[in-house]
Amino acid sequence: MSDSPRVVDNLVIGGGLAGAMAALRLASAGREVMLVEKERAAHHKVCGEFLSREALRYLEQAGLMPRDLGAAEINSVRLSTGDKVVEAALPFKALSLSRHILDAALLTRAIHAGCDVRRGMSVEHLEAQGSRWQVRLRNGESLLANTVFLANGKHDLRSWERGEGKQGDLVGFKMLWQLTAAQTEAMRGCMELFLFPGGYGGLSLIENDIANLCFVVRRSELRKIGPWPDLVASIVNSNAHLRHIMDGAKALWERPLAISSIPYGYLAGRPSGIWGIGDQAAVIPSFTGDGMSIALHSASMAAEMYLSGNTADDYNRRMHTQLKGGMSLATLLSRAMVTGTGRRLAPILLTLFPHAIRWIATSTRIPESALLNAPANLDPPSTLRRTHIA
Numbered sequence: 001m002s003d004s005p006r007v008v009d010n011l012v013i014g015g016g017l018a019g020a021m022a023a024l025r026l027a028s029a030g031r032e033v034m035l036v037e038k039e040r041a042a043h044h045k046v047c048g049e050f051l052s053r054e055a056l057r058y059l060e061q062a063g064l065m066p067r068d069l070g071a072a073e074i075n076s077v078r079l080s081t082g083d084k085v086v087e088a089a090l091p092f093k094a095l096s097l098s099r100h101i102l103d104a105a106l107l108t109r110a111i112h113a114g115c116d117v118r119r120g121m122s123v124e125h126l127e128a129q130g131s132r133w134q135v136r137l138r139n140g141e142s143l144l145a146n147t148v149f150l151a152n153g154k155h156d157l158r159s160w161e162r163g164e165g166k167q168g169d170l171v172g173f174k175m176l177w178q179l180t181a182a183q184t185e186a187m188r189g190c191m192e193l194f195l196f197p198g199g200y201g202g203l204s205l206i207e208n209d210i211a212n213l214c215f216v217v218r219r220s221e222l223r224k225i226g227p228w229p230d231l232v233a234s235i236v237n238s239n240a241h242l243r244h245i246m247d248g249a250k251a252l253w254e255r256p257l258a259i260s261s262i263p264y265g266y267l268a269g270r271p272s273g274i275w276g277i278g279d280q281a282a283v284i285p286s287f288t289g290d291g292m293s294i295a296l297h298s299a300s301m302a303a304e305m306y307l308s309g310n311t312a313d314d315y316n317r318r319m320h321t322q323l324k325g326g327m328s329l330a331t332l333l334s335r336a337m338v339t340g341t342g343r344r345l346a347p348i349l350l351t352l353f354p355h356a357i358r359w360i361a362t363s364t365r366i367p368e369s370a371l372l373n374a375p376a377n378l379d380p381p382s383t384l385r386r387t388h389i390a
């Protein structure tokens, strides 16, 4: 019996939105794909869960209708800081749905398209070996892959470092809440954006009228404020509108989810021979609500370019060109928002609202001309197509 490692044609590492979308597109085109995801089951993630127009377009192409999965509608945005609050209609319809539901649904679509999904398998080591990639899993197993799509999110694999972000001093938190009936009605249809000393965040309803509070804060501020109960109390008490919306709200988890050293501003571009997708391609500051769009767009573009015979480095160059303008502006603003500059600029931003928000939203999004259409083989199942048309 030989103990040489199994050879896989296409290996996707990570089963978030980017990994699942790439796997779905490749499998739908008839390619052999294996996807390994370290978590055994669907799980929550630190994410504001705001689904922009671009994200919705890619999900619909994949046959997923977030409304049918319980997504809440978002039609307007409110920005609050200190004792000030302003509101504006969103220039497009957006939705909000937990990643727990959304990621699992897209992964199921990839399985139905023929992708071999292995949950509970973590990649520990990745290394080029001739024209192939050698992959070692935590369970000791080894694989050889002809092509690797790297979709493991924000943090690097131990042996594969992609380079630093431009704003690495933020820690992200997320907690789900049950608001009172009146508070729930008051924020229905609205994305609440808020600024506070050292950070910014969002609050919105997701499925079943649950509210998702998600924010980032500078590590230095966190050290000053202390543990979670003090942190959340300090943020809510610094903002009169947020205090009103959240007074008496019940936290649904014992502890928040947290993620540290988020590499905001990271944008791949150097030749690496690897198809880095999602947060492995670009990590845009979260106030833009564009991370999931980039995950879905980069995965779709990588799959289509690969299927048309392009190289990973062609893809990296194209992604870099498409995203660099928006990424630079978003990172500049994100830096300003968590420092004294941001607090000084906040009154001006509030005065210029909603024009400033529209300009920022347009300037930080994936350019319209870069968005892809659905390939013919990605026809949604007939039941989904019927739901969509209705």
Ligand SMILES: Cc1cc2nc3c(=O)[nH]c(=O)nc-3n(C[C@H](O)[C@H](O)[C@H](O)COP(=O)(O)OP(=O)(O)OC[C@H]3O[C@@H](n4cnc5c(N)ncnc54)[C@H](O)[C@@H]3O)c2cc1C
Pocket: 013, 014, 015, 016, 017, 018, 019, 036, 037, 038, 039, 045, 046, 047, 048, 049, 050, 051, 052, 055, 121, 122, 123, 124, 151, 152, 153, 154, 157, 172, 173, 214, 215, 216, 259, 262, 277, 278, 279, 280, 286, 289, 290, 291, 292, 293, 295
């Ligand atoms: C505070 C915050 C708020 C945000 N809010 C929004 C928002 O409102 N709207 C928006 O569009 N974007 C938002 N984002 C960005 C968005 O969450 C990400 O851009 C998106 O999740 C990227 O998707 P992905 O598939 O690349 O990575 P992920 O969703 O992180 O998926 C990576 C997957 O890989 C798996 N994995 C990791 N390591 C391994 C390994 N070694 N082996 C196997 N599997 C592995 C993980 O378990 C995970 O399932 C926010 C981000 C933050 C930090």
